[in-house]
Amino acid sequence: MIEVNRLVKRYGSFTAVNGVTFQVMEGEVFGLLGPNGAGKTTTMEMMEGLRLPDEGTAVLAGFDTQRDIHKIKERIGVQLQSTSLFDLLKVHEIIRMYASFYKRSVPVGTLLKDMILEDKKNARVKHLSGGQKQRLAIALALVNDPLVVFLDEPTTGLDPQARRVLWEIILQLKRVGKTIVLSTHYMDEAHVLCDRICLMDRGEVIALDTPERLIRSLESGNAVEFRLSGDCHGWDGRYGREEHTGIDRRTGMAGHSEADSACEGASADGEAAAGHYEAAYAAKAAPEAQNCSRLEVPGGEAEGTLLLERLKKLNEVKHADLRNGKYVLYTDHMQATLTDLIAFASEAGLQLTDLQTRTATLEDVFIHMTGRSLREE
Numbered sequence: 001m002i003e004v005n006r007l008v009k010r011y012g013s014f015t016a017v018n019g020v021t022f023q024v025m026e027g028e029v030f031g032l033l034g035p036n037g038a039g040k041t042t043t044m045e046m047m048e049g050l051r052l053p054d055e056g057t058a059v060l061a062g063f064d065t066q067r068d069i070h071k072i073k074e075r076i077g078v079q080l081q082s083t084s085l086f087d088l089l090k091v092h093e094i095i096r097m098y099a100s101f102y103k104r105s106v107p108v109g110t111l112l113k114d115m116i117l118e119d120k121k122n123a124r125v126k127h128l129s130g131g132q133k134q135r136l137a138i139a140l141a142l143v144n145d146p147l148v149v150f151l152d153e154p155t156t157g158l159d160p161q162a163r164r165v166l167w168e169i170i171l172q173l174k175r176v177g178k179t180i181v182l183s184t185h186y187m188d189e190a191h192v193l194c195d196r197i198c199l200m201d202r203g204e205v206i207a208l209d210t211p212e213r214l215i216r217s218l219e220s221g222n223a224v225e226f227r228l229s230g231d232c233h234g235w236d237g238r239y240g241r242e243e244h245t246g247i248d249r250r251t252g253m254a255g256h257s258e259a260d261s262a263c264e265g266a267s268a269d270g271e272a273a274a275g276h277y278e279a280a281y282a283a284k285a286a287p288e289a290q291n292c293s294r295l296e297v298p299g300g301e302a303e304g305t306l307l308l309e310r311l312k313k314l315n316e317v318k319h320a321d322l323r324n325g326k327y328v329l330y331t332d333h334m335q336a337t338l339t340d341l342i343a344f345a346s347e348a349g350l351q352l353t354d355l356q357t358r359t360a361t362l363e364d365v366f367i368h369m370t371g372r373s374l375r376e377e
């Protein structure tokens, strides 16, 4: 239905969209998912013929969006990111006005019914709720019975119930055969609604696939999230060596602790120190993590990174992230990973807090690919 080929848009020296290429199939819900400023709106506007690309082409239903703009306008419906409607017009009046712009239009009653606005037919726009205004904006996008409907962040700013109502409306549009292109920065919305998702970041496509396949690309379907607190008295990044504070944490007295001594012995011998933790974990410990440091977690970045490297060695962990003091371990074997994690934390003298398990999400995919969250920018 739509073929986008190497679209580029520059604003002065800034490149907002940088060589974006993809196809949208007839009847699918195609999602542009990315953080604020990723270039989703600019890409959509070039697909709609509302913004001229500096390079590349967009062809919709066989018509070039730059050359055949009138043909395009007959075939698309657009709900912009923000719609300014005439506050004093009634709902049915504004729909009638938009219908008058087209040769062919959908009956007002049908649009009111489909958008669950029948009882608001005579309400003035200024008296509508946020969700009702958004549904009216979609009604206006549908007034010419378009082949393709563009929805730019349709649920931003809506409460959860209003979002759900809109999701159901969008799925109904798909059921009646519309091709839908929607942009969002809500990964749950993209997951629920989209057949395929184009993940965008900094003006580029970083991945494009079904939500399921994008998540499967993580190679692990589950995530374990937690925070850690406490001193890492059984762990130094390799052998579980006591930190060299000069204070024995167990006695509170100055002097090296037993673990310190063991640690020094281990260092001298180049072997794991004797002791409960070391024997169990030395074999798996990160060779690069040899600092003997105090671990107040969440703590300094260096300590967090060091600990992260150790957590990556836990049973069945495919990869791990540390974000704002929260650790996330990705695994396909939840039980094995949890067992090992709890054993490690106990032996290392760390407290696990806010422990949660969940299935991996598109947010995890985005973080994995970019190192940043969808919600941060």
Ligand SMILES: Nc1ncnc2c1ncn2[C@@H]1O[C@H](COP(=O)(O)OP(=O)(O)OP(=O)(O)O)[C@@H](O)[C@H]1O
Pocket: 011, 016, 034, 035, 036, 037, 038, 039, 040, 041, 042, 043, 081, 185
């Ligand atoms: N007319 C403009 N002039 C200059 N810069 C612009 C213009 N329009 C967009 N930009 C910049 O281009 C980048 C992409 O913007 P765009 O609106 O396409 O992103 P987006 O992914 O849709 O983000 P959002 O979710 O916030 O709408 C942003 O950095 C934005 O500031």
